[in-house]
Amino acid sequence: MADRFNTIAGWTLFSGIVALGLSSIAGHYFEAGKFEKLEKPGYKIAGVSDDEEKGGGAAAAPFESFLATADVAKGEASFKKCMSCHSIDQGGANGQGPNLYAVLGEGIAQGRGGFAFSDALKAKGGKWDWTSLNSWLENPSAFASGTKMSFAGLTDPQERANVMVYLNSKGSNLPLPPVPAMPAAGAAAAPTVALVGDAAKGQKSFAKCASCHTIAPGGPNGQGPNLAGIYGDKKGEGRGGFAFSDGLKAKGGVWDDASLDAWLTNPSGYVPGTKMSFAGLTDAQERANVIAYLKTAK
Numbered sequence: 222m223a224d225r226f227n228t229i230a231g232w233t234l235f236s237g238i239v240a241l242g243l244s245s246i247a248g249h250y251f252e253a254g255k256f257e258k259l260e261k262p263g264y265k266i267a268g269v270s271d272d273e274e275k276g277g278g279a280a281a282a283p284f285e286s287f288l289a290t291a292d293v294a295k296g297e298a299s300f301k302k303c304m305s306c307h308s309i310d311q312g313g314a315n316g317q318g319p320n321l322y323a324v325l326g327e328g329i330a331q332g333r334g335g336f337a338f339s340d341a342l343k344a345k346g347g348k349w350d351w352t353s354l355n356s357w358l359e360n361p362s363a364f365a366s367g368t369k370m371s372f373a374g375l376t377d378p379q380e381r382a383n384v385m386v387y388l389n390s391k392g393s394n395l396p397l398p399p400v401p402a403m404p405a406a407g408a409a410a411a412p413t414v415a416l417v418g419d420a421a422k423g424q425k426s427f428a429k430c431a432s433c434h435t436i437a438p439g440g441p442n443g444q445g446p447n448l449a450g451i452y453g454d455k456k457g458e459g460r461g462g463f464a465f466s467d468g469l470k471a472k473g474g475v476w477d478d479a480s481l482d483a484w485l486t487n488p489s490g491y492v493p494g495t496k497m498s499f500a501g502l503t504d505a506q507e508r509a510n511v512i513a514y515l516k517t518a519k
């Protein structure tokens with residue numbers, strides 16, 4: 222009997238441990254999910270595919286900048302995705318798709334040894350240049366609705382650029398387009414800081430921060446530290462002993478216009494692993510306003 226009791230007690234204990242383990246795994250799982258949810262919107266900028274390779278400037282990186290850093294060898298490797306339908310060498314046979322030798326610079330859906338193009342692609346007109354080829358490869362059926370090319374497209378801009386310079390190396394040899402000067406990676410901060418901030422508007426926007434931050438001198442720390450006198454103060458230090466993340470502590474230096482602008486654009490881009498789960502302010506003027514307001518909070 223005593224043995225029986227011990228067995229039952231043992232199983233009860235064991236299932237309790239299992240349940241505990243499961244609930245803690247579930248807890249981690251949901252926490253991880255939550256973090257990702259909050260973090261993601263920082264990267265989502267309309268018109269730009271997910272791409273973190275280009276660092277902070279990714280948001281506005283023009284396609285030309287991907288072409289400028291494109292790699293013919295990588296493009297050749299990616300071209301494997303096309304080879305079930307396309308040959309590329311001069312005089313290569315048409316298959317499910319046409320031979321692609323020297324296609325850049327040539328008329329869209331023309332020639333190619335009499336390949337039977339769809340009416341949709343034939344109706345496009347014009348030539349394959351860096352712009353048209355880019356949108357075609359990103360999403361063929363969006364470019365020519367009703368196309369015969371049943372291929373989902375290449376969503377990664379760097380991969381498209383690589384494939385395009387590879388195609389270009391096969392009989393076209395067009396010059397690469399110049400990279401527009403404006404949104405270059407490092408320079409991105411310059412025009413934004415030059416915006417004049419409106420502290421009164423910034424105070425209104427601060428409502429987005431107030432769930433985690435107090436700003437009055439001597440205000441308590443909450444989920445985030447009190448922000449009185451933050452402008453010009455050291456990053457991730459002091460603040461009544463607030464427990465900063467290692468990422469922010471390691472940053473060094475003081476908060477100035479440029480660093481605050483980068484931080485508020487995308488906290489987890491500026492400090493990977495930060496505890497500030499805030500997607501960021503995408504509007505440069507709004508950031509300038511908030512920074513102007515932070516300056517007034519002494």
Ligand code: HEC
Pocket residue numbers: 299300302303304305306307317318319321324328329330331333337338339340341342343358365367368369370371372375384
């Ligand atoms: C499943 C087969 C298939 C795959 C995979 C495929 N294509 Fe195509 N491709 C086609 C077909 C079919 C056409 C003709 C489309 C039409 O007429 O609407 C075409 C047309 C093209 C054209 C236009 C040619 C011209 O002369 O106007 C280009 C450029 C092209 N493909 C490039 C690519 C590249 C680069 C890849 C790989 C990233 C690729 N394709 C993957 C089947 C394919």
Ligand code: HEC
Pocket residue numbers: 426427429430431432433434444445446448451455456457458460464465466467468469476485492494495496497498499502511
């Ligand atoms: C969901 C809560 C939350 C929101 C919303 C939030 N923050 Fe934070 N903030 C934090 C946390 C947590 C930290 C500490 C980050 C770390 O240690 O990595 C922090 C840190 C900071 C710091 C650095 C402080 C220091 O001493 O180095 C600044 C500046 C800041 N936040 C400004 C803002 C502004 C401005 C907004 C609104 C536009 C905002 N935060 C929105 C939680 C938040």
